[in-house]
Amino acid sequence: GLGLINHRRMRQEAIQAIANVDLHLRSADALLSELSGGQRQGVAIARAMHFKSRVLILDEPTNHLSVKETIKVLAFVRSLPEQGVTGILISHNLHHVFQSCDRIVAMARGEIVFDKPVEETSVDEVSETL
Template identity: 55%
Template structure:
């Protein structure tokens, strides 16, 4: 039986209200080490608010978040990143006007030194590491100097995933990562997500595509009206059962 120290993420009666609207109510969510959990729910079910609290983008109005058995109060997404949590959104995880390498090291640039208030970037090393990180997740781009805005949706997802790996973010939140990308790119993302436990990572996979969730998640959590209404091993659920809960 798991104890709180077995979980890399655990929420205890976590709640979030916006005035009179209760978006999340007393949610007890758990993510074990080397596990990928599917998080499902219709629009307004509370799943987005839940992951925003876990990733530091929203502050809870009640309850507690635990990381590796310790209570935390994250004030921002940067706090979450420092704690090893990286969120990979459908589109807004990258900056289109910056290069692939600049995106991977955004906010965590490698400096060779400073002249006054200006940092001197180790550009060649950042380019080399960016290329290696992309190769590790199966995304090979023509150049780490390419502008991200020129890439396909799936390639942009690859850049966001490579950034998470580069900085050893052991907990990955993948928010609709397969929306509006090609079949080949979707397969890359699914294969990467499925293999997270083998790499020593844990993941929360949010998708409206139930087939993708069953493909890569060992456990599925379903939310409705701000509460968890199902938390089962994937093999114990069916698509029709999930649809009846949404």
């Protein structure tokens, strides 16, 4: 049979998921359209984490974010391995990649043109390759 939606439980789980990614919203009932870019990113990440995603693909997650929101997103990306999650960060900002990733894989025209651990390379070397 069809189960009923438990709105109270859903709201509590949403509040917990949001708290787990250290996201601060004025209200758990806020509409997505009322949130800033960083808050929207946080909600998307909280949702993925709530559903126990093992791999999280973040495509340009810092675009159009404030400096404060960007710092928070990059810190979260750095914390993914501790949570048993593999993160794939897609970004044109090499400084963000170097701050939050342990490996750099660069592609050009659909081909891998660079692949090294972060500690074995530099922004300049990656830039020259591209």
